[in-house]
Amino acid sequence: MPTHLEQSLQRDIDRIHAKVCEMRDxxxxxxRNAMTALLDANRQIAYAxxxxxxxxxxKEKELDRLCLEFLVRQQPVAGKLRFAYSTIKMNQEMEQIGDxxxxxxxxxxxxxxxxxxxSRERFKEISDMSIKMFGDAIEAYLTENVDLARRTMAVEQAVDALKSRLNTDLVDLYKEGKIPFDVLRPLTTIARRMERVTDRCRNICMExxxxxxxxxAKHEGSDIFRVL
Incomplete structure (x- = not known):
């Protein structure tokens, strides 16, 4: 039977997980709504x-507070200390994705x-891949699934390639006089932002x-070192 301290520890972890799920949702x-606003030209959804x-x-502030309370109340070491540290770092990445x-x-x-x-299909594809990568990254966190985290990281390269193709197509349309610069610039920005979502997801997976x-390992190819 779990001790009082173990029960207290698990309650705090459950609270943190619940807040992460709120942010994920x-x-x-x-x-999804941002991409709908683009594809359907829905200004109301965009403003929402x-x-x-x-x-x-x-929610980011609330999650930070829960993590700090966890550190003070539980005074964790080793794995549980890494849990708190990584959650704080992950929280920053999630907030950026929201931005x-x-x-x-x-x-x-x-x-x-x-x-x-x-091509609406290209934008929908890069959106779907990025959102799925985000969901998989959070699932890997909640279940402490290292294999899922490693598999999820691999998606970033596919999204990078898709963004490059999308940008090439958009620049070609601009050169052919089929879209104005006032359309080209925000569209390439949107493609870059969706690609940046996967960069943040990769950082989450590393955490x-x-x-x-x-x-x-902070960068691919760098030495891996063990701490805490």
Whole structure:
């Protein structure tokens, strides 16, 4: 039977997990709605995403507070200390992803109606891949699944390649006079923001691997070292 201290520890972890899930749900919804605002030229949805960013910022502060309370109350060591540290770092990454959804919505407002020559399928594809990567990264965190974290990291390269193809297509359309610069610039910004979502997800996965194993490699090809 768990001791009182073990029960207290688990309650705090459960509270942190619950707050992470709240942030995940808010961010996934904002990302999906931001892309809907672009593809459907829906200004109302775009404004809703922009306003929703304040709620994501508030959840970030709440999660930070829970992590700090966990550190003070539990005085964790080793794995549980890595859990708190990695959650704080992950929280920063999630908040940035929320900012990207706001920025995408602002860019969508600049464009208005998406020209027919622009591939909606490409934008939907990069959006779907990025959102799934985010969801998988959070699932790897909640389940402490290192294998899932490593598999999820690999998606980043595919999204990078897709963004490059998308940008090439957009620049070609601009050179051919099929879209104006006022449309080209926000569209390439949106593609870059979706790609940046996967960069943040990769950082989250690296924190998960560190949390679970104590191994930390900041850059691909760098030495892995064990701490805590």
């Amino acid at each position: 808010l961010i996934e919804t904002s990302l 995403v922009i306003l929703r960013d304040d709620l994501i910022d508030e 990207y959804s706001e920025n995408i919505s602002r860019q969508a407002l600049k464009i208005g109606e998406l020209p027919d020559v622009v 998960i691997i560190y949390m679970c194993t104590g191994e930390y």
